[in-house]
Amino acid sequence: MKDNKNISNPEIVLQIRDLHKSFGDNHVLNGFNMQLHKGENLVIMGKSGSGKSVMIKCLVGLMEADSGSITVMNKDITKLTQKALDILRADIGFLFQGSALYDSMTVRENLEFPLRHHTKKITKDSSTETLVLEALTNVGLAHAIDLMPSELSGGMKRRVALARTLILKPKIILYDEPTSGLDPITAKEIIILMQDIQKKYNTSSLIITHDVDCARVISHRMLLLIDGIDYAVGTFTELSTSADPKIKAFFKH
Numbered sequence: 001m002k003d004n005k006n007i008s009n010p011e012i013v014l015q016i017r018d019l020h021k022s023f024g025d026n027h028v029l030n031g032f033n034m035q036l037h038k039g040e041n042l043v044i045m046g047k048s049g050s051g052k053s054v055m056i057k058c059l060v061g062l063m064e065a066d067s068g069s070i071t072v073m074n075k076d077i078t079k080l081t082q083k084a085l086d087i088l089r090a091d092i093g094f095l096f097q098g099s100a101l102y103d104s105m106t107v108r109e110n111l112e113f114p115l116r117h118h119t120k121k122i123t124k125d126s127s128t129e130t131l132v133l134e135a136l137t138n139v140g141l142a143h144a145i146d147l148m149p150s151e152l153s154g155g156m157k158r159r160v161a162l163a164r165t166l167i168l169k170p171k172i173i174l175y176d177e178p179t180s181g182l183d184p185i186t187a188k189e190i191i192i193l194m195q196d197i198q199k200k201y202n203t204s205s206l207i208i209t210h211d212v213d214c215a216r217v218i219s220h221r222m223l224l225l226i227d228g229i230d231y232a233v234g235t236f237t238e239l240s241t242s243a244d245p246k247i248k249a250f251f252k253h
Contacts, residue, residue, distance in 0.1 A: 011038040013204045019068035030228035041205045043215040046225030093170035097177040099161035101149040135163040155186035175207040
């Protein structure tokens with residue numbers, strides 16, 4: 001499979017400019033920049049502690065940056081009211097590392113949960129039941145609708161979590177280590193599912209991963225977060241063949 005898939009629409013749906021965030025003397029982000037285009041899969045890789053989690057928290061408004069701007073679908077989130085930010089979040093799906101399902105809820109109830117907070121996503125033509133079944137069907141788990149998370153395998157939990165992300169039909173999906181903790185076969189299935197979803201929903205995806213194979217298969221572009229900055233940006237081929245020692249370190253097996 002080719003690692004450089006052309007993006008036909010260069011529209012920018014998410015942009016971070018000169019983002020800084022420090023905790024005392026620990027300077028985590030030192031002028032980080034990023035652009036995500038419509039319909040693009042952008043993979044971000046960085047060592048543990050490099051600032052990926054801090055960047056994501058700033059991006060979704062869970063943490064306030066020291067300086068810089070974050071624009072999501074032409075809206076600067078640093079200037080939004082809490083109400084406006086909550087409305088915007090309905091268009092941003094988040095697949096958490098480890099799936100983060102509610103253990104005390106059935107699969108159905110897990111998917112219904114976000115709908116309770118975003119009732120505008122439900123119309124006279126799309127009932128809660130319809131949306132739940134549609135999302136589960138898209139990940140191949142309609143038959144598991146009344147199971148508890150404890151009855152699911154690791155791969156099934158990740159699929160249910162992805163269905164919960166899809167139920168609000170987001171325009172942007174943030175994936176946090178989507179293949180971590182999965183065996184190679186299940187990880188490959190999740191990657192294929194992510195590709196299918198991107199094509200069907202034309203989502204723009206930001207994918208945080210340490211999985212080089214995942215990055216090779218799914219990325220249109222890659223960004224390496226090193227020393228708190230966007231150290232290198234390019235296709236998988238461009239970065240994996242770089243002579244720069246800091247870049248080469250990411251592609252050693």
